[in-house]
Amino acid sequence: MENQPRKELVVSAIENGTVLDHIPAKSVFHVMKILALDNIENQVLIGTNLDSKKFDKKGIIKVRDKFFINKEVNKIALIAPSATLIEIRNYKVTYKKQVKTPTEITGSVKCVNPNCITNNENISSKFTVLKNPDGELKLQCHYCEKITDRKNMKFI
């Protein structure tokens, strides 16, 4: 931003909808995918590799006329725990929060264990969120007790 003579929005403002800011640049398309934003009718504005105070490069996603439910916010938290969620109504910020990693997550991710009861009966998955010493998130299945790590996470 410092090199820009005029303060202007790289990604234009929206009247109503949600802004996901401070997404690590490398995760922007992953977030798009898990929230199925690549497959909706709403207008979606994407910026990536933008300069950021928080990171070297950040991404931003703005979705017109869409407000995320908790289950969707949980998914964002697993992929981009640094993200900020901003809800806009009538060009004004009506709600803003830092996405927080939940301690428990229900129904968003598939258990990695094919023999887990949740993959064989009509039962919602449920996990306790654990953190590796290196900060990497992993999920322990509430039912079969197996660990699903980041690289094995399949979102439902």
Next chain:
Amino acid sequence: MKNRSLVSINDFSKEEWIKILDLASEFEKNPTQKILEDYVVATLFFEPSTRTRLSFESAASRLSAKIVGFSDSSSSSVKKGESLNDTILTVSNYSDIIVMRHPQEGSARFASEVSPVPVINAGDGANQHPTQTLLDLYSIRKTQGKLNDLNIAFVGDLKYGRTVHSLVAALCVFNTTFHLVSPVELKLPSYVKKHIKDKNLTYHQYTNLKDVIPEVDILYMTRIQKERFSDPIEYEKVKNAYILENSMLDNSKDNLKILHPLPRVNEIHEDVDKNPKAYYFQQAQNGVYVRQALLTSILGVK
């Protein structure tokens, strides 16, 4: 413990394990009592496990409980496509407690959460089998007079054996020194070893069974299954290396006892059976007393 389900060994505290073991030793002295006359125990075996089912049914029968259930899902409504949820909700109308064996991991936790009556997990896939762990602890305490500060060897398939994983985790609160004997392919997984490391306990790893025998108080043998090896040549190389024969026990400690979760195939030679150090059949018998202790504690009778 009244009305509580037992899905994983960690659902009960160490103090509660000890209470169960103490109660089990009372039942050992007096196993036939008419104290569950008014109770119905359901044994739902979605996959066959004759040994575990008979042990539970014997435990319940000796206390005069009535038993309902099935021994294999092909003879139940599961075959018609009934969900686990519906089976549990239905059977809970007919019984005061459910003992359940199921081939899928997590099934017992799920059942315990939907069932209005307590559930005892008699094995959920490769996950948990807490009553086996308790009867193993009972057998160790009975033969050694204590649970603390013992040298315990685990032999054979340490990678896939859920019995080994649960018992290792349980023993970590008793200051055990672990001796882990297995082929390289079947070493104890790191997530189980973590329990040992977290408690700063000592463990030794071996590939040779002979080395460990003179060192230990308990020799816990397990079966090595051919299908666990990706390379059949590897299996052929190791298959005879973990077979216990009577002559190998010459330098063992006097108090050594040999345990095995059974069924045995060939990993303990039959010439060991007559050695007083062989304890695996009594170990199976102890399972009845431990299950009596669990049924009566959870039903609130003891």
